[in-house]
Amino acid sequence: MMNNLNATVLLEQITGSLPYFLPEIVCSLVFIVAIFIDLFTRKQSRSLVPFFVFAGLLLALFFTLDQFRMVKEEIWLFNGMIRLSPAGIIYKLLFLLAAMVTHILSIRSKAIRLAPKGYAEFFIMLPVFIVGLNIMSMSSHLLMIFLGMEMVSIASYILVAYMAEQPRSAEAAVKYALFGALSSAVMLYGISLLYGLTGTLSLQGSTFLANLSKAPEYISALAILMVLAGFLYKISAVPFHFYVPDVYEGTPAPVIAFLSTAPKAAGFAVLFTFIGVFTLPMESYHLVWPKFNWENILVFISICTMTLGNLSALAQKNVKRMMAYSSIAHTGFMMMPLLVFSEMSAASLVFYIVVYVLMNLAIFLLVGHMEDAYGATELESYKGLAAFNPLLSVCMVIVLASLVGLPPTGGFTGKFLVFSSVLEAYRISHNPWLLYLLVAAVLNTVIALFFYLRLPLYMYFRKAEKIYTSKTPLYLLVIMCLLVAGILMAGVFPSELVKWISAHTAETAQIRFK
Amino acid sequence: MSVYTLIFYFFGLMMLASALYAVISTNLVRSVFSLFLTFFSVAGILVFTRADYLAISQLMIYVGGILVVLLFGIMLSDKNVLELVGRKGRKAIAASVLNRVLGAGLALLLFAVLACVFLDDGWKSVVSESQQAEPIQSTGFMMMTTYLLPFEMISLLLLMALIGAAYIARKPKHNR
Amino acid sequence: MSTIPLEHFLLMSAALFCIGLYAVLTRRNLVIMLIGIELMVNAGVINLAAFGAFETSHHEGQMMGIFAIVLSAASVAVALAIILKVYQQFNTIEPGKIDTLRN
Numbered sequence: 001m002m003n004n005l006n007a008t009v010l011l012e013q014i015t016g017s018l019p020y021f022l023p024e025i026v027c028s029l030v031f032i033v034a035i036f037i038d039l040f041t042r043k044q045s046r047s048l049v050p051f052f053v054f055a056g057l058l059l060a061l062f063f064t065l066d067q068f069r070m071v072k073e074e075i076w077l078f079n080g081m082i083r084l085s086p087a088g089i090i091y092k093l094l095f096l097l098a099a100m101v102t103h104i105l106s107i108r109s110k111a112i113r114l115a116p117k118g119y120a121e122f123f124i125m126l127p128v129f130i131v132g133l134n135i136m137s138m139s140s141h142l143l144m145i146f147l148g149m150e151m152v153s154i155a156s157y158i159l160v161a162y163m164a165e166q167p168r169s170a171e172a173a174v175k176y177a178l179f180g181a182l183s184s185a186v187m188l189y190g191i192s193l194l195y196g197l198t199g200t201l202s203l204q205g206s207t208f209l210a211n212l213s214k215a216p217e218y219i220s221a222l223a224i225l226m227v228l229a230g231f232l233y234k235i236s237a238v239p240f241h242f243y244v245p246d247v248y249e250g251t252p253a254p255v256i257a258f259l260s261t262a263p264k265a266a267g268f269a270v271l272f273t274f275i276g277v278f279t280l281p282m283e284s285y286h287l288v289w290p291k292f293n294w295e296n297i298l299v300f301i302s303i304c305t306m307t308l309g310n311l312s313a314l315a316q317k318n319v320k321r322m323m324a325y326s327s328i329a330h331t332g333f334m335m336m337p338l339l340v341f342s343e344m345s346a347a348s349l350v351f352y353i354v355v356y357v358l359m360n361l362a363i364f365l366l367v368g369h370m371e372d373a374y375g376a377t378e379l380e381s382y383k384g385l386a387a388f389n390p391l392l393s394v395c396m397v398i399v400l401a402s403l404v405g406l407p408p409t410g411g412f413t414g415k416f417l418v419f420s421s422v423l424e425a426y427r428i429s430h431n432p433w434l435l436y437l438l439v440a441a442v443l444n445t446v447i448a449l450f451f452y453l454r455l456p457l458y459m460y461f462r463k464a465e466k467i468y469t470s471k472t473p474l475y476l477l478v479i480m481c482l483l484v485a486g487i488l489m490a491g492v493f494p495s496e497l498v499k500w501i502s503a504h505t506a507e508t509a510q511i512r513f514k
Numbered sequence: 515m516s517v518y519t520l521i522f523y524f525f526g527l528m529m530l531a532s533a534l535y536a537v538i539s540t541n542l543v544r545s546v547f548s549l550f551l552t553f554f555s556v557a558g559i560l561v562f563t564r565a566d567y568l569a570i571s572q573l574m575i576y577v578g579g580i581l582v583v584l585l586f587g588i589m590l591s592d593k594n595v596l597e598l599v600g601r602k603g604r605k606a607i608a609a610s611v612l613n614r615v616l617g618a619g620l621a622l623l624l625f626a627v628l629a630c631v632f633l634d635d636g637w638k639s640v641v642s643e644s645q646q647a648e649p650i651q652s653t654g655f656m657m658m659t660t661y662l663l664p665f666e667m668i669s670l671l672l673l674m675a676l677i678g679a680a681y682i683a684r685k686p687k688h689n690r
Numbered sequence: 691m692s693t694i695p696l697e698h699f700l701l702m703s704a705a706l707f708c709i710g711l712y713a714v715l716t717r718r719n720l721v722i723m724l725i726g727i728e729l730m731v732n733a734g735v736i737n738l739a740a741f742g743a744f745e746t747s748h749h750e751g752q753m754m755g756i757f758a759i760v761l762s763a764a765s766v767a768v769a770l771a772i773i774l775k776v777y778q779q780f781n782t783i784e785p786g787k788i789d790t791l792r793n
Contacts, residue, residue: 010659028670035677078663116686121677128674135667143754147664150761151671157768158678164775165686171788174776177769178723182714184765185730188758189707192737192751193631199745201754219631522694526702533706533729537713542721549725556732559702562694563739565752568759572735575763580728587770588721610718617715621708628704632697653752661753668760675764682771 010079017077020070020084022063023092024134027127030056034127038120049120050107056127057103061096064089076140080204083140083273086504090350091137091269094357095262099126101361101479102258108473110372111252116165129155133262137269142191142201145270146184149234152263153180159255160247172250179243183233190226197223203277212278224278224294231274234267237335238304241328245312248324253368256320260327260364261357268334268353272346275338298339299433303440306332310447317379319367322451326403329448330356336418336437340425347502348417354501355402355410355490362399362483365476366392373470382455384464392472393459395484400452402487405445410490415445417498522562529555546584553577567653699740707733720773720783724766731762 018025030053038049067089074085103126106112112119132155136148157180161173195201197220198211212220233240248256278294309329316322334352337345369392370376374385386393402411419438426434490497532551539545553576560569657665706729713726735755742751773783780788 007655007659014659014662031670031674035673079660081660081663117681117684121681124677125674128670131667131670143661143664143750143757146754147667147671147757147761150765151667151674154671154675154678154765154768157765157772158674158682161678161682161768161772161775164682164772164779167779168790170772170775170779171790173772174720174769174788177765177772178720178727181724181727181762181765181769182730185710185727185734185762188731188734189737191754192734192741195738195745195751195754196741199741201750216634219634222627222631519694522698526698529702530705530709533709536725537709537722537729542719545722545725549728552729553732556706556736559699559736560739560755563699563736563743565739565742565749565755568735568739568752568755571756571759575759576728576732580763580766583767583770584721584725587774590774610716614716617712620715621712624711625704625708628707629701632700632704652749656749656753661757664757668757672760672764675768679767679771682768683774 013079020067020075020077023060023067024131026056026060026063027131027134030060031124031128031131034120034124038124042118042120046118046120047107050103050123053123053126054100054103057096057100057130060127060130061093061100064092064096067092076204077138080202081141081144082135082138083204084138087346087350087501088138088269090354090501090504091265092134094265094354095130095133095137098258098262098357098361099130101365101483102126102254104475104479105254105257105365105368106252108475109252109254109368111163112254115163122159122162125155125158129159129258129262133266136266139270140203140273142194142203145274146188146191146230148266148270149187149230150184152234152266153184156180156259156263159259160251162255163250163252166250168250172247175243176247179240180233183229183240186226187230190223190229193219193223194227203273208277221294225297227274228294231267231271232301235264235271235331235334236328237301237331238308238328241305241308241331244328245316245321245324248320248327249318253320253364253371257361257364257368260323261360264327264331265353265357268338268349271338272349275341295339295431296433298335299437302332302335302339303437304332305329305335306444307440310444310451313451314447316451318377319370319379319382319455320377322379323363323367326448326452327360329444330360330403332444333415333418333441336422336441339434339437340421342421342425343502343506344424345418345421346505347498348414348421350501350505351417351490351494351498352414354497355414355487358483358486358490359399359402359411362395362480362487363403365480365483366396366399369472369476373472374468379454379458382458383462384459385468386456386459387464388468388470389472391477392480393456395480396459397456398484398487400455402491404448404452406449408488408491410487410494413491413494413498415441522559525555525558525562528552529559542588543585546581546588549584550577550581553581567650696740696744699736703733703736703740706730706736717785720776720785721770723785724769724773728762728766731758735759 034049034053037052041048071084071086071089074083076083103123106122112122129152132148132151135144136152139145139148157173157177160176161169163169164173197215198208200207200211202208229240236244306329309325309332313322313325313329316325334349334356337349337352370382370385374381376382376385398409402409405411405415419441422434422438426438529552532548532555536545536548536552539548553572557569557572560572710726710729710733713729714723717723735758738751738755738758742749745751776788777783782788
């Protein structure tokens with residue numbers, strides 16, 4: 001049974017896959033070498049590890065960009081464990097972008113630089129975090145999905161617990177870790193049920209779906225709901241959201257800039273893969289849910305998530321908490337294209353995620369700077385800050401407008417694309433739930449206007465109580481301007497970006513809708 | 515009923531009883547020691563699924579690793595943690611009773627649902643009746659071929675978790 | 691050698707899962723909650739192994755079980771380190787008393 005021929009074929013598959021796995025290999029090596037650098041140079045130089053890690057991330061960026069040239073269509077690597085698609089490379093770029101911005105911010109951040117136990121470990125975590133995110137977004141096997149999600153979760157616990165010498169951080173970390181472990185235990189049980197129903201863990205091919213169709217409906221429903229618990233936790237959707245505000249409040253801003261963008265984007269990538277398995281390829285965009293139509297459940301969760309996120313944000317006094325609820329609300333919006341699953345919605349999801357990553361990096365950069373420079377954490381303490389820092393305040397207004405979804409920003413284009421893909425699906429399927437979803441989304445955009453614009457209101461139209469003298473560091477201005485430029489470009493000239501994205505996502509969708 | 519099945523049900527009974535005790539005991543050390551029995555019985559049950567390697571891993575990792583870590587964690591914290599139920603007012607006791615009743619109700623409800631699911635005949639369409647033994651060679655073979663990527667990735671993950679846990683648990687130096 | 695029906699494995703794992711869930715829901719103590727989560731993971735592993743034994747083709751269940759055990763070991767290590775820190779800050783490990791972050 002273990003003939004040598006079989007082994008040769010399998011091993012050739014693995015060696016053949018290695019060239020497509022270079023970014024991850026680079027990150028793993030950087031991780032391991034960085035540990036040794038930290039061990040041997042801890043006494044002499046504290047800045048060597050961050051520098052080395054950044055160089056490693058740049059190298060990984062180079063190899064990831066190179067993959068656009070190598071990968072023109074979906075390829076299956078490592079015996080069907082992971083699937084590299086052109087759309088997946090966009091996700092990988094986003095992770096690296098988020099990590100590099102976080103890296104630069106963290107070097108300067110007071111909270112991390114002055115950590116009582118040293119900061120080398122923080123930077124050592126970044127490359128291995130990237131490996132986990134890449135695995136998660138590429139996985140096409142339930143084992144790899146679970147492994148990638150655990151890798152990302154454990155890395156997140158460590159980053160959140162980095163400041164655990166302070167009570168608030170310790171509390172945030174313990175809530176995060178226990179709840180995360182619970183949701184992954186539930187997910188494991190769901191995976192075991194799915195395995196029992198289908199006899200396979202691989203999502204490649206049609207065996208999975210064919211066997212699942214034979215199973216009784218309510219059993220597959222239970223199994224799918226349990227697996228969904230894990231995904232919903234990762235993208236922080238209702239009812240798995242309540243840890244989010246606590247974690248955001250108790251954690252330094254640069255860390256949150258990373259945790260609120262990259263793992264969420266990876267969560268959407270993996271959820272997209274997972275939902276794709278359950279939908280049959282059809283001529284039209286119309287979806288077929290062969291067993292147990294959970295489309296409506298997802299619509300319901302999406303409506304709840306955006307409404308609850310926005311309404312709770314209205315009541316917040318603490319800016320970081322407010323942004324936590326804002327990111328929950330955005331999860332609700334990003335779930336919309338997932339439910340539709342058409343060629344257009346695949347592109348609009350990626351577009352929205354790209355813009356979301358830019359917006360959230362920018363807003364947490366600003367919030368972090370305000371906290372470091374002016375000690376401003378509550379909404380009240382933002383009074384009159386615009387007078388001391390005109391340029392950053394303008395940037396803040398633009399980013400907030402984009403978060404609301406006002407033109408001419410990327411947020412507007414993203415919302416527009418998402419809404420129209422849902423509308424298109426409604427025209428074809430006439431599912432009333434999709435209409436409710438659209439109405440809820442439009443209403444929520446209006447609610448969002450009120451709480452986001454409170455921030456500029458305080459900054460511009462209230463008198464400051466103190467006089468601050470603080471210089472904005474140059475690196476911060478440069479990153480900020482780049483991010484804002486990206487947001488504005490996505491809003492003013494969206495067609496190029498949309499064309500580029502749909503060229504990469506189309507291939508994935510075409511297989512499905514042939 | 516043969517000895518074979520008798521041993522299986524003995525393990526099953528021991529697993530459930532010790533798990534229940536671990537969960538409701540008022541003394542943390544006792545519940546961790548009771549957990550030792552639970553993990554051991556789980557390994558015993560895994561032997562009956564002919565997953566020998568899995569059973570051995572269960573013994574090595576859970577009984578040998580996780581339990582020791584749990585015990586260390588408890589020993590490192592203070593003595594008074596071990597006493598779970600401190601002195602409480604009448605209100606707090608009432609709240610905790612209500613909490614337990616609710617928790618037990620939900621857990622029983624889920625058990626009823628799962629029992630319905632598992633007693634359904636739906637599984638028969640998927641699974642075959644013949645059990646096959648899994649030779650340990652083929653486990654190793656798969657680990658080095660089909661599952662090579664997750665195998666390598668998990669080693670990375672363990673290194674990360676090790677460094678992270680050591681960093682978090684470390685006490686800060688006061689002379690900084 | 692007689693065989694044990696699949697349902698008996700599954701019912702046992704379901705009971706174990708529910709005991710674990712009870713421990714998490716009652717929230718008496720962080721360590722007990724962690725123990726409950728581990729019981730739930732164990733229930734999942736029993737399920738995987740049982741299905742793997744009855745499924746003839748690849749025995750994927752057993753492999754998944756091995757990985758699940760190792761993964762949960764890693765997360766227990768990190769979670770316990772965090773619980774230790776919480777104990778040092780708050781002097782208690784009762785979740786109800788650890789509550790400074792609020793609206």
